[in-house]
Amino acid sequence: METFMPCPKQTNTSVRNRLGKTAEEIIDSGYVAPAVSSAGNSVAPVTVFLDGAHIRCRPEYQKRHLDVVVGKVESAQMCRRFGLVQQAAQSPSRQLRHDLKAIGWNGDSPVTVISDGEPALPNLVRLAVGGPARHIHDWWHISVRVKHVENAVIGLVQAKNFPGIPELFERPAERLRWYLWHEKARAATTDL
Template structure:
């Protein structure tokens, strides 16, 4: 039987109303003072999601900033598109205040080294921010070096001393885990020097040497660009403090990819993506109550 054409305008308009009312109601709600004098220590986990952009905006992807704010007993998810809001810092500041943040307390940020992510929190806080580089991204770069060295040692044309290449690659993880950054960078430099001294006419061996050098330069540049964000990860892990932004990467799946993933083949405008991210974060936190729905009706 013939069916009427499906119209998505009403769904889109209602979603936009819900997102606008979430922002409006939360900004007008008074912040309840905490019972204790000392404000809670907050940790912000940040990551970015890339979604398809509509053709009229003349770029392939939009960047959606997603994350999770945690205290000792509370958590709050958030998502935003910086091009779609007048002040991304003010929106993030409202999320921090909802968990009892005070300007006198230092906020810890854990991200993958993208400078725009901690700068967003610095703009929102306007005070003390401690940025910690995500351990998982460091560990993966070390794994790439270990695999490249293992491949070099298995080449028939290898003419060096295996222990000079194997031991530095295995010690890198221990050095960085215990906060010995200078020792780790020195070990990287010696590994690159030993690769440069390794003379061979075999094409396969030469490619393996270049692969090791490229992986070492990648990790060295990554550590040099984020030197102030490195810490003693072993000590933080033993005291129960987070060292990875995996909780923010979970928000990428829950907020971004669930509705705006690449498999859905949909394209988004900045405002549309921002509204979906705001509503999805409210749904996951249980903040999408009847108040927002009645206000958007």
């Protein structure tokens, strides 16, 4: 956790408390309003967590590579985990729609997708729900991308005949994760 969290010495409790505080701020700000269906009944939002992987076949079996999608569909009442191989499934979106309906999704509930940023994953959910779905990049994958920036800067300043001042490159790269974690997008953009 120390590698990917913006502050040293993180524990599960501090991460949970931070997320709880952020959730309360979002609710207090009125950013999230309870959804209401056309019939006037309140509907619970549904969250779909997705991650995908490309699995290469072994050299002696060069006929089939696999794109695997695993995830969890969650509502306030229950959650359901699933996995599918897109090439083998008759209809991946139909299978996901079945999982959504199994947890009580009625077609009017707002759907949020949390994934690694691969466009195919939220598109799979949009096909399943037959409409829009809000997409959020998960923190772990954002942090991994920030690590790539940090490594690039380290390599740049260690290069022979580096013409710049190393501190002018290293400090902004070190602060980038902290800015993103604390919702300071403008400062992060400036440092980038």
